[in-house]
Amino acid sequence: MTRNLDWSELKTILDDRRVSTGESVLHLHSHDESFHAPVLPDVVVWPHTTEEVSRLIRWAGQSKVPVIGWGAGTSLEGNPIPVQGGMVIDFNEMNHIIDVHPEDFQVDVQAGVIYKDLNKALARDGLFFPPDPGAAATIGGMIGNNASGIRSVRYGATKDYVMRLVVVLPSGDVIHVGNRARKSSSGYNLPALFTGSEGTLGLITEATLKLVGLPVNFMAVRATFPTILNATTTVYQIMRAGLAPSAMEFLDANVMHVLNADRGLSLDESPTLLMEFSGYSEQGLIEEMNFVEEICQQSSALSLDRGIGADQRARLWEIRHQTYESINRYHTGLSPLIMDVAVPLSRYSEMVEFSKKEVHDLTAYLFGHAGDGNIHVLVMDDTQDKKRWTRVEESSRNIVMKALEFEGTCTGEHGIGIGKNCFMETEHGESLALMKRLKALLDPDNLFNPGKFFL
Ligand SMILES: Cc1cc2nc3c(=O)[nH]c(=O)nc-3n(C[C@H](O)[C@H](O)[C@H](O)COP(=O)(O)OP(=O)(O)OC[C@H]3O[C@@H](n4cnc5c(N)ncnc54)[C@H](O)[C@@H]3O)c2cc1C
Structure with a gap:
């Protein structure tokens, strides 16, 4: 949908370089990583501060222009596609780690920080932010989608790490939600409301995230099974035994075949579980592994490789993260x-x-x-x-x-x-009506990521 608006007005808010209607820029912001049809936005902007985001949103509100938050565009359900055109606010230049608080296990970041870069920086303090979707996602996009990943079985999803947010509402007002206390019974849980709202209720410009200490010892296990059922029942048995894997991934034989073909590997082409356990004591991990091996054997495991070294472990996770791309290339x-x-x-x-x-x-x-x-x-x-x-x-x-x-x-x-x-x-049944009421309350003109969530 093309709008006859004077986009150069935006250059009174941002300098020239940070406002674009160029064809290639619009094209880059028209699609995510899914099959959903691309739709061009009218304009793309790159703010640096919350104040700039607020001014952009006030302008959009007055001009009745849709506003779509953009992280890295790695979504898989068309989440950031500007289906009604409008203004894409790209957070890539709001990519500063504002403050690390190692003694509190917390970090303050701008929304455009890539979580992998964050984890590289945090490793110096022996800390990390566990949700790990694999793609080069931003913190704003992860909060937008409530992303999780291979480590969520042990550590939970993004929602479990969001303590405090700075949010710009569709009115342009800036609000601070949450606090830095490790527990709080105060008020409605507003950080949770914005987490997973896909930019339909407000745009996040800054976040305070909870962190976790990096474990000292790791052990990875690759087990193969004769049938899918053998592999999946093993998952249940391991969890039921009270074991706490830090990752537990299932891949069917077709996936293993493509990974071999695409990555030049020679892994068994059978239903596979990739698991990782981590902890303080190596001895404790060895005992845990013995138990895992016993459970796998009871499920008729064909093979079990538990002597996986650090390099191979890193490579296994990299390969697992690339599964989507490998299959697409194939x-x-x-x-x-x-x-x-x-x-x-x-x-x-x-x-x-x-x-x-x-x-x-x-x-x-x-x-x-x-x-x-x-x-x-x-x-x-x-x-x-x-x-x-x-x-x-x-x-x-x-x-x-x-x-x-x-x-x-x-x-x-x-x-x-x-x-x-x-x-x-x-x-969601009847609770969908409440979601619609919340949306109408915060965004009465339906300008924030319209066409998403609700039919
Ligand atoms: C190969 C591959 C593997 C993947 N694996 C996983 C996985 O294991 N687990 C998983 O959860 N996901 C996975 N994903 C999906 C995707 O990476 C995640 O959903 C990720 O969180 C998206 O982040 P992004 O920065 O790309 O956000 P975008 O795609 O740019 O945006 C995501 C949503 O958040 C909104 N948004 C963006 N920035 C903001 C902001 N500042 N404020 C408010 N809303 C905002 C957008 O409008 C959109 O609705 C995978 C994707 C790929 C391509």
Whole structure:
């Protein structure tokens, strides 16, 4: 949607270089990493301060221009796509680590800091910010989507680390929510309201995040199984035994095949669990490993590699993080639809079995954060082939409906965007009306990331 507005007015707020209507810039901000169709924004701006964000938003409010927050654009559900055009506020130049408070296990950051850069800086103090989605995501985008990742089984999701936020509301007003105390019973939990709201209620300019001490010792384990069911029941057994993996990833045989082909590896092409355990004492870890080995053997493990060194461990996680890209490269010319359901752990095996059957006629890969009950089903197909793509979407719908039947969720971590808004009513029932009322209260003109969340 093209608007006849004088975008040069924005140059009274930001200098020339930080306002662009250039074609390549608009194109870069028209899509995320999903198959969803790109839509060009009208203008892209790069603020440096909360004050500038506030002035931009006031201008947008007066001119009735949609406002979309932009981190790194690595979402998988069309979350930052400017479906009604408007102004993309790109936070990449608000990328300062404001203050580290090692004695409080906290850090203050601007929204555009890339979490990997943050963790590199924090390592000097023996600290880290655990949510780890793998892609080069920003803190603002992670809070926007309430991202998690391979370490969430032990450490939780982004929401568990957000203590305090500076938020610019659709009115342009700046509010501070939360505090720096490790516990608080004071007031509504507003940091939680903005976390996972995908830029529909306000834009985050700064955050105070909780941190964790870096563990001293790690042990990685790779176990393969004859069937998917053997692998997924092992997940349940390990969690039930009270063991606390810091990562627990499931990959099916198809994924292992692509990883071998794409990365020149020779890993067993069987259903696989990649696990990591961490702790203070090496002896304690060895005992934990013995227990894990016993459980895997009871589940008929085909192989178990527990002597994985630090370099190989880092490489394994890098490969796991690259799974999405490897599969996309392997099927150049096809588009990815990635499902992201999560269910209670006791239903995980059934969920994975159901998903596998549901996509039996499609080019599909199953992998995910098993310890969180989160499974990704990645289907590669041709969006232009209407019949085939309808079948792909049907499989996605059936898998989501099964997850909801299991009292799970349509999205464990990727968010709603435009890919999952059709499930909001089924998942949330009458509480969806409250969400709509909150949205209307904060954003009466529906200018903040319109077209997302609600149909
Ligand atoms: C290969 C690959 C692997 C991935 N693996 C995982 C995974 O394991 N776990 C996981 O959770 N995700 C994963 N993702 C998805 C994605 O990386 C995460 O959702 C990430 O948090 C998005 O961050 P971003 O900076 O790219 O945000 P963007 O995509 O730019 O934005 C995300 C949302 O937040 C909003 N937003 C951006 N900045 C702000 C702000 N300052 N204030 C308010 N709202 C804002 C946007 O409008 C949008 O709705 C993966 C993606 C890829 C490509």
